[in-house]
Amino acid sequence: MDGLSVPVHAAKVLAGSANKPLAEEIARCLGIDLCKVTLSRFADGEIFVRIDENIRGSDIFIIQPTNPPSENLMELLLLIDAARRASAARITCVMPYYGYSRQDRKDQPRVAIGAKLVANMIETAGADRMLGIDFHQHQLQGFFDIPVDHLYAAPVITAHYRRKQLKDLVVVAPDVGAAKMARGFAKRLDATLAIIDKRRPKANVSEVLNVVGDVDGRDCLIADDMIDTAGTVSEAARALKNLGAKDVYVCATHALFSGPAAARIAAAPIREVTVTDTIAIPADRRPPQLQVLSVGELLSKAIRFTHSEQSVSSLFD
Secondary structure, X not given: OOOOOOOOOOEEEXXXXXXXXXXXXXXXXXXXXXXXXXEEEXXXXXXXXXXXXXXXXXXXXXXXOOOOOOHHHHHHHHHHHHHHXXXXXXXXXXXXXXXXXXXXXXXXXXXXXHHHHHHHHHHHHOOOEEEEXXXXXXXXXXXXXXXXXXXXXXXXXXXXXXXXXXXXXXXXXXXXXXXXXXXXXXXXXXXXXXXXXXXXXXXXXXXXXXXXXXXXOOOEEEEEEEEOOOHHHHHHHHHHHHOOOOOEEEEEXXXXXXXXXXXXXXXXXXXXXXXXXXXXXXXXXXXXXXXXXXXXXXXXXXXHHHHOOOOOHHHHO
């Protein structure tokens, strides 16, 4: 209509309880306060969610990784539903870690494709956009019928290792699947590439069969997207040391650190393990070599660009 300007929707950031420190860091970088939300449990354990501010017509960003326990995923779905029913103009699901991402195909008879199911639930709950970091497989973007912005933690991690000024570095892919990621790290760090030939007799168990590449007398950086039980990286570090590697460093975006992970890393010949804060790491699951980098600034820039309809891919140019 003539004489009436289109209203600019305010950006508001909500957070679940899975990683509140990261959400607070994002809000700080954006120069805003987190939207007030009530999260509680009924006596039987059911999750209660209430948004305590008016968000009608707002551009909503909900920050919640979906690592175990499964309540984190349920909390996210309830937050999306609450925002939709409160008449938010647009809802962006900011999921730093995509839970169930390893269940991305039917590789055995009669198994669920959990990653696709999670995508369906997020869409059904009412999300309009999806924003994530380092999906386990890139094809997960195709599981959604809404726009997906896939961010990379590589610039944050490589900047950390550039400051170390390691000489004659070899970036090591812990398996063939991680070779593309490792190649990107090697290019950014002006390093060479090595690949570990790994066999998995069963889930969360790995055996190193061979190392393809020269690591003798050189610093090695094992690069992966996640560390779960740390079986892969601890075995890989031992194999590299046996082949004459100098110092072994490990980096990963997502630190799940399940079960014996902290003890395995502590006992392995690893100089430093660098991860990001996509997942909140409890104090009792932190090995002594741990270094945590924040992706808060990266996510805040992506949120700012999304809100102002700018290209998110320009973050990585």
